[in-house]
Amino acid sequence: DGGITQSPKYLxxxxxQNVTLSCEQNLNxxxxxxxxxxxxxxxxxxxxxxxxxxxxxxxxAEGYSVSREKKESFPLTVTSAQxxxxxxxxxxxxxxxxxxxxxxxxxxxxxx
Amino acid sequence: xxxxxxxxxxxxxxxxxxxxxxCNYSYSGSxxxxxxxxxxxxxxxxxxxxISRESIKGFTADLNKGETSFHLKKPFAQxxxxxxxxxxxxxxxRLAFGKGNQVVxxx
Numbered sequence: 001d002g003g004i005t006q007s008p009k010y011l012x013x014x015x016x017q018n019v020t021l022s023c024e025q026n027l028n029x030x031x032x033x034x035x036x037x038x039x040x041x042x043x044x045x046x047x048x049x050x051x052x053x054x055x056x057x058x059x060x061a062e063g064y065s066v067s068r069e070k071k072e073s074f075p076l077t078v079t080s081a082q083x084x085x086x087x088x089x090x091x092x093x094x095x096x097x098x099x100x101x102x103x104x105x106x107x108x109x110x111x112x
Numbered sequence: 113x114x115x116x117x118x119x120x121x122x123x124x125x126x127x128x129x130x131x132x133x134x135c136n137y138s139y140s141g142s143x144x145x146x147x148x149x150x151x152x153x154x155x156x157x158x159x160x161x162x163i164s165r166e167s168i169k170g171f172t173a174d175l176n177k178g179e180t181s182f183h184l185k186k187p188f189a190q191x192x193x194x195x196x197x198x199x200x201x202x203x204x205x206r207l208a209f210g211k212g213n214q215v216v217x218x219x
Contacts, residue, residue, distance in 0.1 A: 035209075040121070042198060042211035043156075058206070090156065098144050098202055103156040 003027055006091050006104035012112050013078065013085060021076045021107045023091035031097050032074035035090040036060060037106070043090065049074055050097055078109060086111050114139050116210035118199055124216045125189045133184040133213045135199030143201035145175055145182040148209075150196040159184075159197070169193070189217045 007022045025032065031050050035043040045058030049068040063082025068074055074093075078085045088108050092101040115138040125131045137143065145162040160168045162175045162182060173184045182199060194217045199210040 033206075040211065043209040045206060045208075048206055092156075097206060100146060100158040100161060101148075101207065102158075105155055 003102050004091060004093055004104035006089075006107050008107060009105065011107055011109045013109060014112050016080045018077055018079050019109065021078070021089055021091075021109070023074045023076065023104060025072050025074075025093040025102075027093055027095075027102060028071070029093035029095050029102070030071070031094045031099075032068065033092040033094075033101065034058075034064070034066065034074070034076045035092065037088040037090055046076065046089075048097075085109055114201070114203075114206075114208040116199055116201060116208050118197075118210035118213050120213055121211070122214045122216070124218060126218045127191055128188050131186050131189045131193065131215060131217075133197050133199070133215070135182045135184065135210060137180050137182065137199070137201040137208070139180075139201045139203060139208065141203050143203045145173070146200045146202060146207070147171070147173055147182075147184050148198045148200055150198070151192075152195070156198070189215075191217050191219055193217050 005024045013019045033048040034046040044060050046064050047066040049055040052071050055066050055068050065077045088106050090106045091104045094101045117136045147159040149159040150156045171186045175182050197213045200207045
């Protein structure tokens, strides 16, 4: 189903390499979010953006970077500074920060 | 600081038995309260929000501001309720997700 599209579904990273995860939405939502999901940890917020050209750090932003140049796109870069990048990454969007969030299918990142 | 507590990681119930998932939160201001659900091989999705005061799939959630709780309840569990459930209070800039409850409904 549409709404939020994350790609790729699976991603492998070599040591010392940056990788970028894609997140696109066609819901015309202002707010977008990136979460990391680890077993037993729930969802932890990495970065969020309430409007184009603006974003804020979440709880675990170290080793990650984002951009929000277009309303529909919020890519996440996992840099080599992120020492434990193996995880499941979820992107979400909402009409506003107090509105329900819509989630993508996720990207699973693994280290080679 | 924002904090969400969902005390039981795993909850096993028999089909037809009541199920209650506890959620306590610590959040500044007046948060919106949400429950999200993730069924096997499906996306995380909204189950219900406190402001709508509706029953979704037989689930209801009562907001108790005095106890800062937002427990999720269903009187008769069904097998299709087996899933991961997350409580998420939200405010002016973000949601805070709990660690989740894995619910297993035993036939």
